[in-house]
Amino acid sequence: MTLYKTNHHLVQRLEEQLGKFDLTLGRWCLLVALRSGGRAMLPSELSDDLAVTRANISNLLNALEKAGRIQREFDPANRRRILVSLTPDGHELIAKAWPVYEETIVRHVDGKLTAQEQEQLKKLLKKLV
Template sequence: MTLGRWCVLVALKSSGKAMVPSELSDDLAVTRANISNLLNTLEQAGRIRRNFDPANRRRILVRLTPEGDELISNVWPVYEQTIVQHVGNKLSQNEQEQLKVLLNKLY
């Protein structure tokens, strides 16, 4: 699992809804070509599904599959522990709280 693929899965999970590829591209600040490659790989692995929007067949909607959702549930604790190990050793408790507040503003 690359960081790019992980970020796509987390973005879909965080949104709580299906997203169009351009939304993902904008949210993750990557090119449309890059998001397309990430989605191709994730779809082949069964982590996401792309379907036409029933309201507008020109749009593609990207959704997490149950397998993608399960992967996030299984990997998140390891991801979180890794962040805590690397950030927790360098920032005071107060700085960690400030970082949380700032990162939440971005979402």
């Protein structure tokens, strides 16, 4: 229950801050996953990377495409596949929102845990996944 409450609290704070950029945490995570991937990705890859259902990815992609932050194109090597990539607006949005995201994390995590405790927490959480 403690893990759930902690996650819920942090998600609420992040949603409040990301909302200033017309983003939900899910949309933000998808944008960051695309940037981290460094290439156009399949929706199924994004779904696996973010550990969400294909239907959820589809909804996130629809919203981000409508806002002009991502684009979907047919894979030239296999026209049955769709590739998703960031638009220039998507890259710009990440650059604007990233400091706010980091500051929110710092305010709610760094101020409460030492650097050693943060590393220990990361290791423990990775162990659970």
